[in-house]
Amino acid sequence: MSEIVIDNVGKVFGEGGGRPFLAIDGVDLRVEDREVISVVGPSGCGKTTLMRMVAGLEHPTSGEVRVGGKRVTGPGPDRAVVFQQFALFPWKTVRENITFGMRSRGATKAERDAAVAHYLTLMKMEGTEDKYPHQLSGGMQQRVAIARSYATDPGVLLMDEPFGALDAQTRTIMQEELVRLTNDNPRTVMFITHSVEEAVYLADRVVVMARNPGRIREIIDVATTRKAEKWSEEPIDDVMEMPSFTHLRGQVWRLLREQMGSDI
Amino acid sequence: MSERLPLWAWSAAGLILFFGLWQGAVSSGAVSSFVLPSPLEVLERMWKLMNQPFAGALLHEHLLSSFGRFMGGFLLAAVIGVPLGLMMGRFRLLEDIVTPLFEGYRYVAPLAWVPFAALWFGTGIGGPIMVIFTGAFAPCVINAYRGARLVDSYLIEAAQTHGASEFRVAREVLLPGALPSIVAGLRIAAGLGWQSLIGAELIVVSSGIGFVMVQGQSNLSPSTVMTAMAVIGLTGLLIDIGLRQIESRVRAKWEGR
Amino acid sequence: MAEATTGRRPGVRFMSRSRLTGLLTVATVIALWFLLTSVTGLVGEFRFPSPPDFLAAFARLASTGYAGGTLLEQALQSLRLVAIGFAAAIAVGVPLGFVMGYDRRAEAFFNPIFLVLRPIPPLAWIPLAIVWLGLGDASKVLVIFVAAFVPSVINTYTGVRNVQRTLIEAALVHGAGQGRLIREVYLPDAAPMIFTGLRLSLQASWTTLVAAELVGAFLGMGRVLSTAYRDINTAMILVSMVCIAVLGAITMMILARVERSVIRWRKT
Numbered sequence: 001m002s003e004i005v006i007d008n009v010g011k012v013f014g015e016g017g018g019r020p021f022l023a024i025d026g027v028d029l030r031v032e033d034r035e036v037i038s039v040v041g042p043s044g045c046g047k048t049t050l051m052r053m054v055a056g057l058e059h060p061t062s063g064e065v066r067v068g069g070k071r072v073t074g075p076g077p078d079r080a081v082v083f084q085q086f087a088l089f090p091w092k093t094v095r096e097n098i099t100f101g102m103r104s105r106g107a108t109k110a111e112r113d114a115a116v117a118h119y120l121t122l123m124k125m126e127g128t129e130d131k132y133p134h135q136l137s138g139g140m141q142q143r144v145a146i147a148r149s150y151a152t153d154p155g156v157l158l159m160d161e162p163f164g165a166l167d168a169q170t171r172t173i174m175q176e177e178l179v180r181l182t183n184d185n186p187r188t189v190m191f192i193t194h195s196v197e198e199a200v201y202l203a204d205r206v207v208v209m210a211r212n213p214g215r216i217r218e219i220i221d222v223a224t225t226r227k228a229e230k231w232s233e234e235p236i237d238d239v240m241e242m243p244s245f246t247h248l249r250g251q252v253w254r255l256l257r258e259q260m261g262s263d264i
Numbered sequence: 265m266s267e268r269l270p271l272w273a274w275s276a277a278g279l280i281l282f283f284g285l286w287q288g289a290v291s292s293g294a295v296s297s298f299v300l301p302s303p304l305e306v307l308e309r310m311w312k313l314m315n316q317p318f319a320g321a322l323l324h325e326h327l328l329s330s331f332g333r334f335m336g337g338f339l340l341a342a343v344i345g346v347p348l349g350l351m352m353g354r355f356r357l358l359e360d361i362v363t364p365l366f367e368g369y370r371y372v373a374p375l376a377w378v379p380f381a382a383l384w385f386g387t388g389i390g391g392p393i394m395v396i397f398t399g400a401f402a403p404c405v406i407n408a409y410r411g412a413r414l415v416d417s418y419l420i421e422a423a424q425t426h427g428a429s430e431f432r433v434a435r436e437v438l439l440p441g442a443l444p445s446i447v448a449g450l451r452i453a454a455g456l457g458w459q460s461l462i463g464a465e466l467i468v469v470s471s472g473i474g475f476v477m478v479q480g481q482s483n484l485s486p487s488t489v490m491t492a493m494a495v496i497g498l499t500g501l502l503i504d505i506g507l508r509q510i511e512s513r514v515r516a517k518w519e520g521r
Numbered sequence: 522m523a524e525a526t527t528g529r530r531p532g533v534r535f536m537s538r539s540r541l542t543g544l545l546t547v548a549t550v551i552a553l554w555f556l557l558t559s560v561t562g563l564v565g566e567f568r569f570p571s572p573p574d575f576l577a578a579f580a581r582l583a584s585t586g587y588a589g590g591t592l593l594e595q596a597l598q599s600l601r602l603v604a605i606g607f608a609a610a611i612a613v614g615v616p617l618g619f620v621m622g623y624d625r626r627a628e629a630f631f632n633p634i635f636l637v638l639r640p641i642p643p644l645a646w647i648p649l650a651i652v653w654l655g656l657g658d659a660s661k662v663l664v665i666f667v668a669a670f671v672p673s674v675i676n677t678y679t680g681v682r683n684v685q686r687t688l689i690e691a692a693l694v695h696g697a698g699q700g701r702l703i704r705e706v707y708l709p710d711a712a713p714m715i716f717t718g719l720r721l722s723l724q725a726s727w728t729t730l731v732a733a734e735l736v737g738a739f740l741g742m743g744r745v746l747s748t749a750y751r752d753i754n755t756a757m758i759l760v761s762m763v764c765i766a767v768l769g770a771i772t773m774m775i776l777a778r779v780e781r782s783v784i785r786w787r788k789t
Binding site: 269271272274275277278279282299356357359360361362363364365368371372373374375376377378379380382383384455458459460462463466467474477478480481484486489490492493494496497498500501504 | 550626630638750
């Protein structure tokens with residue numbers, strides 16, 4: 001079981017030197033096993049920091065994060081991260097990038113070859129195994145990064161605006177593919193984004209955050225509507241025009257706009 | 265436990281260990297001070313050389329004559345090299361003409377020019393200036409060229425459509441646009457020029473701080489040699505700091521536009 | 522040097538304008554050289570040699586030898602010293618730079634010592650090296666070591682210091698330990714910068730060796746140069762300058778080839 005429990009977590013930056021800055025204050029959140037949540041919020045609300053604490057790349061100043069019942073103290077093989085800048089190793093081929101995490105676990109050569117073949121087929125990228133990242137388009141690079149994370153077979157996938165650096169068309173295709181992927185291979189997913197449409201389309205629940213200090217403003221359920229309206233059977237463009245989708249999107253939008261108002 | 269130690273303590277430990285080991289090795293008699301004078305002995309020697317003529321002059325007089333030569337060669341390299349580099353960045357033909365000659369020249373170690381420099385311009389002032397020039401020339405040209413290539417061609421076209429002459433384009437667009445790169449090049453040039461001068465003075469010249477080293481070497485006086493090394497290092501450092509000041513000022517002005 | 526290779530192929534099918542201009546420049550310079558020396562005698566042989574003198578001097582150095590050895594012996598002597606000094610410097614310098622870039626405490630420990638030693642130009646070590654070790658090979662290797670050491674440390678240090686944070690994190694979240702982190706992230710990401718350091722080190726090695734051999738040596742290209750200077754043999758001065766430049770260029774090309782074979786992933 002790979003549920004994420006964020007238990008009254010706070011994070012202060014710049015303790016010791018400089019002016020301390022309260023990035024996150026008293027966040028409580030439980031993500032069920034194989035649930036997909038997306039986190040949206042204005043910049044500076046601490047959504048990336050929250051994800052990095054689940055990844056073990058940052059440490060909470062107060063409270064704790066538990067994954068699968070175990071307290072997070074650092075990065076671990078049960079959680080994989082997909083970064084916005086792809087973070088592929090430029091000196092490794094597609095094959096070597098995909099199998100990077102598997103090698104940490106000591107997977108045999110046969111296992112690794114099988115995984116490369118499997119994921120490249122899944123991503124419709126057959127024949128690219130010996131290419132270097134710079135020879136691929138941005139969308140393909142991010143597919144490789146996602147494959148690299150999947151290949152370690154983690155219970156939890158953490159995604160930090162993974163499609164933020166892609167153009168609009170590629171982004172739409174990737175969103176659709178990610179939904180297909182998480183349907184076929186369910187994982188606990190925490191998806192950070194600043195796109196409201198993306199957040200609503202991908203997630204079972206949307207977590208809306210507020211800033212100063214970073215905290216959870218509201219959690220909106222999407223899964224019920226998605227099942228009832230059978231979103232996953234329609235192409236993405238049609239889903240985004242359905243009244244059920246636009247209703248939810250408006251709901252999230254209003255919560256974000258409220259905050260912008262308070263800024264001015 | 266070592267995690268608790270602040271970083272400055274590591275820095276202090278490094279310096280103390282370095283100078284301590286040096287002084288300790290000599291004081292304890294493990295190394296003869298005839299081979300390696302202690303830091304204190306070097307300071308003592310420096311004081312003496314500043315008050316008592318050695319190799320024909322006081323230490324700072326030697327330094328001054330070296331510095332004069334350095335400025336001569338360095339300014340010459342800048343005055344010829346920077347405009348040449350800018351023009352190479354502007355005019356393709358000039359670039360094509362100069363590049364093969366320049367590539368050949370670049371591989372000749374600056375010190376290898378010493379014999380010709382001495383034959384052509386003598387060993388007094390002209391020869392050393394030429395050696396400094398050959399050391400400092402390349403970075404002046406290369407950085408001015410790169411800087412000029414980085415200047416947005418729109419800016420040049422904008423100047424031209426507003427009726428600017430070629431001279432105004434060079435002075436008001438190319439030069440300021442390339443300035444950060446040029447100043448960075450001058451810093452490298454100064455370092456190489458200063459070091460070439462020392463080389464020249466070691467080989468052919470009979471005054472200057474490099475000559476002090478040669479004399480110290482033939483008198484088998486490592487404390488004199490190390491005194492000169494310290495003075496050379498310090499002077500080089502001051503030159504670099506001065507140019508770095510200019511560089512950061514140019515950058516601040518350009519990037520904070 | 523690139524011009525010489527194209528010159529071997531008269532039947533080039535296509536020649537770019539810039540290459541043609543370059544060839545013309547070289548041809549013009551050679552023609553001018555002939556004109557000023559052999560033809561008109563405007564420049565005397567004690568100022569600059571004529572092309573025939575130059576070739577004769579080259580032939581002499583290559584066959585009977587000059588200043589105690591033939592071209593091959595002199596060149597091999599210089600090459601050997603550069604190879605030893607350079608190899609020793611990078612064998613110590615690159616690991617030291619790596620540790621300084623990798624560990625904040627090592628950085629704090631070594632950096633101030635560097636700040637003290639770094640401003641002293643390598644050439645300024647020559648007299649001290651001679652006082653310590655005499656005029657033989659050992660003093661040359663020492664000054665080459667000092668000259669090549671600094672750039673290899675500084676550039677490795679900078680390269681490791683600037684390894685991309687996200688790549689380190691990507692390796693960490695995919696379970697890489699310290700060993701894999703160093704081998705598969707730090708080293709390759711710092712490699713271009715390390716090679717920049719090696720190039721600068723190699724260049725400094727040659728500059729310093731020439732200077733050290735000019736100050737005093739029994740054999741080597743710098744010795745050829747200083748003997749020619751003492752004999753006021755301008756043709757031999759030019760020959761040794763050209764030979765030194767060619768030797769430097771050859772070693773730089775070898776290094777560039779090594780770099781290309783190590784860093785294969787870069788866009789070209």
